[in-house]
Amino acid sequence: DAKTTQPPSMDCAEGRAANLPCNHSTISGNEYVYWYRQIHSQGPQYIIHGLKNNETNEMASLIITEDRKSSTLILPHATLRDTAVYYCIVHSRDDKIIFGKGTRLHILP
Amino acid sequence: DADVTQTPRNRITKTGKRIMLECSQTKGHDRMYWYRQDPGLGLRLIYYSFDVKDINKGEISDGYSVSRQAQAKFSLSLESAIPNQTALYFCATSEPGAGANVLTFGAGSRLTVL
Numbered sequence: 256d257a258k259t260t261q262p263p264s265m266d267c268a269e270g271r272a273a274n275l276p277c278n279h280s281t282i283s284g285n286e287y288v289y290w291y292r293q294i295h296s297q298g299p300q301y302i303i304h305g306l307k308n309n310e311t312n313e314m315a316s317l318i319i320t321e322d323r324k325s326s327t328l329i330l331p332h333a334t335l336r337d338t339a340v341y342y343c344i345v346h347s348r349d350d351k352i353i354f355g356k357g358t359r360l361h362i363l364p
Numbered sequence: 365d366a367d368v369t370q371t372p373r374n375r376i377t378k379t380g381k382r383i384m385l386e387c388s389q390t391k392g393h394d395r396m397y398w399y400r401q402d403p404g405l406g407l408r409l410i411y412y413s414f415d416v417k418d419i420n421k422g423e424i425s426d427g428y429s430v431s432r433q434a435q436a437k438f439s440l441s442l443e444s445a446i447p448n449q450t451a452l453y454f455c456a457t458s459e460p461g462a463g464a465n466v467l468t469f470g471a472g473s474r475l476t477v478l
Contacts, residue, residue, distance in 0.1 A: 298469030348460045354407040
C-alpha cells in the first residue's frame with residue numbers, strides 16, 4: 256500500500272502558486288519524500304526530493320514539516336503546462352517504490 | 365534518443381497470445397522496474413531488478429514474468445495475455461545515490477488485449 260495520502264484533485268489559477276499537500280505520517284528515518292508528475296499519459300517525470308530540509312530546484316520547492324509527517328510541493332507560478340497528476344511517494348534507498356493515485360492538478364486560465 | 369526506450373509503443377493482441385514488452389536504457393543504471401497503469405489509477409509495481417542477477421516481485425506480479433538480459437535491458441512478458449491486462453506499461457530505471465533513489469521513466473507501452 257502507498258505510504259502517502261494526497262487529495263484526489265485540486266484547482267489553481269494560472270500565475271498563482273500551486274501548493275500540493277501530502278501526508279506521510281508513518282515515514283521512517285531513512286525514507287525520503289519524492290515528487291513526480293505525469294502529464295496526460297506520458298511517463299512520470301521526477302520533480303524533487305528531500306529528507307528533512309526544505310529543497311528548491313528550477314521546477315519547484317519542497318517544504319517538509321519538522322516532524323516529517325507531511326510535506327508540500329510548491330509550484331511558484333503555475334502555468335497551463337503544469338496541469339498533471341502529481342505523485343508524492345516515500346521510500347528508502349532499497350525499498351520497493353510504490354505509487355498512490357496522486358493529485359490531479361487543474362490549472363485554470 | 366531517449367534515455368529509457370520502450371518497445372513497442374502500442375500493441376493490440378488477442379487473448380491467449382504471448383507478448384513481450386522490451387525496455388532498454390542508456391543511462392548506465394543498475395536498477396530497472398516495470399509498472400502498470402490502468403485508466404484513472406496510479407502506477408502499480410509489477411517487477412523490479414537491482415542488478416543483472418536480481419529479480420523481485422512487486423505488487424501485482426501474477427500473470428507476468430521478466431528477464432534481465434543485461435544491465436541495459438529488462439523485458440516484461442505476458443505468457444498468455446488476458447483482457448484485464450489491457451493497460452499502459454512503464455519501464456523505469458534508477459541509480460541510487462547516497463540515500464536517495466530517483467526514477468527515470470520511459471514513454472510507456474500501451475497494450476490492448478482483445
